[in-house]
Amino acid sequence: MKTRNSNNIEPLRVAGRYKGYSKEELKRNLPRHCKFSPYILKQINNVADVTLRNSGSPLAKKINRMMKEVFSEAYRAKQFTRTEINNRGVLYGVVLLKHDVIDLVLRYFHERWPKCIVCLYNEHSRKTSLINEKGFIKEIKVPLIEVVEMVSEKHPIMPYFDDIQFSGKDIFETLYKSQFIKKRENPHYFKQMIPDHCYKLPGMRNGTEKRFLNNNRKLDEYIF
Amino acid sequence: MPSTLEKIRILGANSRYDICASTASSRTDKYPRLFGKSNDWIGATSSGGICHSYTPDGRCVSLFKTLYTNKCIYSCKYCYSSICKHKLSFTPEEYARTFMKLYSMNVVEGVFISSGVCGSADAVTEEMLEAVRLLRFKYHFQGYIHFKCLPGLSQYLLKEAISLSDRISINSEASNKEFLAEIAEQKDFTNDIILRQRWLKSLREKYNEKTIKELKDLEQDNYGKLSFQEKMIKERRKNGYKAFRWDGAPILNGGQTTQFVLGAVESETDWDLLNRIDWQYRKVDIRRAYFSAFIPIEGTPLGHKKPAPLEREHRLYQTDWLLRIYNYNLNDLKDIVDETGNLPNGDPKIHIARVYFKEHGPLDPNHSTYQELLRIPGIGPISAKRIVNLRAKKITFKSRSDLKSVGVVLKRADPFLKINGHNQTTLNNFI
């Protein structure tokens, strides 16, 4: 099939309901999906842009679904990964990523803490990934604690990070509870915002939020 | 000596009725960074909107939102602080450290700092500013800070606050003087609220005009961005950072916002509130208004009153959206408020459409203007723009499915549409 830029010819379909993705975006991001096969890329190469962007075609539907799965996994990881920082400027945490999006998550933390070494352990691949101050990424098959120790040894204690060495778990829990207005409680909306599958993420497994999930919780416990 | 946890428990609870908790982008990449892209700065500046948690009412917890102190010389009738027996205050250092800890845990995106008025607005604001200064210059936090302007704050402190934060809000609480006097008799509507909102507007305009002009001059002189930064740094040494925004970006990138308490004054109608926000959008450049449905708190003078329905809050947000994003006119809304001055149940856009299309008949998307398209339920700014763009390319819409493919929600739009002289459902079915 002839590939052409149909922007001028079929603008209605191009300006379709879903933005869709360009071929470059697809080539860059589809291989991140755990069920990616090179055959999909072949198919993409043989299909016109317009077909790919038209959310009605079966191929576009499949691609959109895969892309959505990839990006929503990265987004949830950015949202719900809970991290710790030590006094040598090593930021670390645990993630559960089926797809290959660890670089997106690492860069998110790197942007926020550019001076830190960020280490994330992926429970799925059982590997630890690091990003350094310069933005270089490395992946190693060593448990998180060991990596953090190894990296920390090479860095001096920094007063900045030393200053925030106290437990924050209780602080967040207290802040979280203090914000809840019982009279506005809306379990349906709450579930929509934190779907059940998010509680499987390492940062949320024992999170404060989870205790509000069960119907039998006595919310009064949290109100004074 | 109360612990930090105790302070968060009490001061967080005191601030929970402050609804404006969204994060706006703290700066744009268009403007140079005063200190360059140094790795010293911590925090995200461009992305707003990642929520790290939600309370069981579905509201997001993305800001470190507590009062700085709940000691207050005012006694607003709806306010929890005025009756809270535990009076506590943070210290600037404690506040800044606690936030940085939370930020390092990836549980918050920014700061929302508000306070009761302990002694005088200026005295508390000085302390709040000290906490913000620590965040900016000791902890090098460049992310989002929302600062609350307290009633009666002096202009010089307001200037400093806008040079350090991304968004400032002044709570209007009520739509006019008389209503405000009913719930917060010590607050002066004209002086404490409107005057400060005007200050914010003029400070922002003056500063940003000057910065943009300077930037343009420098570009023309081929000095480039670096010299702009150098100039800013020199200026900072000379005048302190108060003369401009702390990082050289346009000030108040997140704009100023306001909040109303809904239903605390019985006689205050939706129409009163809509009139006020329309005025604020036009005259004082409010970025957006928030509505907090009144919830009676036991022990307060209004503790016996009925809570305001959340539905009302929702309707006002929908209508506010029409004013702000869809550019509707206040007169359009006049047609749908009932004789009591309140909005009817149901989507206000559909109510307005019923009135409008009864008079004008269904619209043909091939001939309607952008603003007319926006009047059709099921067509938003994005699909309206697509329709107009496509028409500019001489594309005509021949069928309903053509419209569907540009994102129109046909289920809602059908009764108000006419394509090639035909409309699918008669308007009368819906009127």
Ligand code: SF4
């Ligand atoms: S000024 Fe009024 S609303 Fe604000 S803390 Fe004091 S009593 Fe409460």
